[in-house]
Amino acid sequence: MSEVHKFIFNGLPVRGIVVRLTDTWVEILRRRASNTSVGAYPVPVRDMLGELVAAATLMQANIKFDGAMVLQVFGDGPVKLAVVEVQSDFSLRATATVIGTVDDKAALSPMVNVSGAGRCAITLDPKTKFPGQQPYQGVVPLIDSKGQQIKQINELLEHYMLQSEQLDTTLVLAANEEVAAGLLIQRLPMQGSANLSGSTVGQDGDDQIGLNEDYNRIAVLASSLKRNELLTLDVDTILHRLFWEEHITRFEPLRGASGPRFSCSCSRERVGRMILSLGLEETQGILHERGNIEVACEFCGLQYHFDAIDALQLFASPEGGVSAGSGPH
Numbered sequence: 001m002s003e004v005h006k007f008i009f010n011g012l013p014v015r016g017i018v019v020r021l022t023d024t025w026v027e028i029l030r031r032r033a034s035n036t037s038v039g040a041y042p043v044p045v046r047d048m049l050g051e052l053v054a055a056a057t058l059m060q061a062n063i064k065f066d067g068a069m070v071l072q073v074f075g076d077g078p079v080k081l082a083v084v085e086v087q088s089d090f091s092l093r094a095t096a097t098v099i100g101t102v103d104d105k106a107a108l109s110p111m112v113n114v115s116g117a118g119r120c121a122i123t124l125d126p127k128t129k130f131p132g133q134q135p136y137q138g139v140v141p142l143i144d145s146k147g148q149q150i151k152q153i154n155e156l157l158e159h160y161m162l163q164s165e166q167l168d169t170t171l172v173l174a175a176n177e178e179v180a181a182g183l184l185i186q187r188l189p190m191q192g193s194a195n196l197s198g199s200t201v202g203q204d205g206d207d208q209i210g211l212n213e214d215y216n217r218i219a220v221l222a223s224s225l226k227r228n229e230l231l232t233l234d235v236d237t238i239l240h241r242l243f244w245e246e247h248i249t250r251f252e253p254l255r256g257a258s259g260p261r262f263s264c265s266c267s268r269e270r271v272g273r274m275i276l277s278l279g280l281e282e283t284q285g286i287l288h289e290r291g292n293i294e295v296a297c298e299f300c301g302l303q304y305h306f307d308a309i310d311a312l313q314l315f316a317s318p319e320g321g322v323s324a325g326s327g328p329h
C-alpha cells in the first residue's frame, strides 16, 4: 500500500517524511506499458521518473498548500519531459516523454542534460485562484552551484530547496519496477514556524544554512540509508535503523483514501480545448489527412476520439464549448 509517514525530532528544529509508493507506482507503470503506441519505459527512465514521483510526493507532504505540486524536468537528451503532478490530497499522476533510445545503464545527464541545457521546474498551482493569479514557479538548471552537472535527482532537489527556501534538506530517493520511495529530512527555521514540539531556542548560528549541529548529525544518519534498503525495508524498520538513538514523534501515516493514489484529471472537455488551441486551419489539415482526431492521454492512456463533425463543432459553438455537439463517446 502507498503511504506517507511524517515525524519530528523532539525538541530539535528538524522534521522528516518517508513516502513509499507501491500500488500507485505499479499502476502508473502498468498504464504506460499497456499504451502500445509508446510502450514501457526504458529502465533508467522508469527509475528516474519513480524518484521524481517520490520527491514530488515528499514536497507536497512538506508544505501546507491547497493545490497541485507539479515537478517537471525539461531534458535536452532523449528524455524531453518528465512530469509529476501531486494534489494536496495525494492523488497523483506522472509521465515521461522519450524520443530516441536510452542506454540500459544511462545516468541522469545522458538522459536529460546532454549539453547542459536541462531544466527543472517546480510549480505550485493553487486550487482556487483569485482573478489574474499565476501559479508560483521556480526553475533551476541541472547544474550545481560549482558549475558541475547534477548527477542525481536528490541533489537537484536539495539544491532547489536550499536556493528557494533557504532550508537545509537531505533527500534519499529510489525506485524500481515495484516501489518508488523517498526520505526527506529538513531543518526548520527556528523563527516563526517552530517544530511542533516547540521547545527549541536557537543559539547564534544555529539558524543558518549548514550550521545546525542537530540537523547535520541527523542528515548524516539519513544519508547512510542505502537505496536498496529504502526499496525493501518497511518504514518502521527504516526509522528504527537510522534514528534509534534520536527521540522522534511519529504522526498517523497517510494511506488508502488519504494516502498517495493514482488519479488522472484528463477530460474530453480539456482535449477539446487543446484542439481549439490548434486553430481551425490546422484542425482541418489533420482531418483532411486522417479523417478524425485521436488523442491519447499521456498520463492514463485514455483515448479521446473526435470525428470531423465533433472537431469542427468545437469551432462552431459560440464559446467553443465541447458540451455542445454530438455528446460523449
Ligand SMILES: [Zn+2]
Pocket: 264, 265, 266, 297, 298, 299, 300, 301, 302
Ligand atoms: Zn488521463
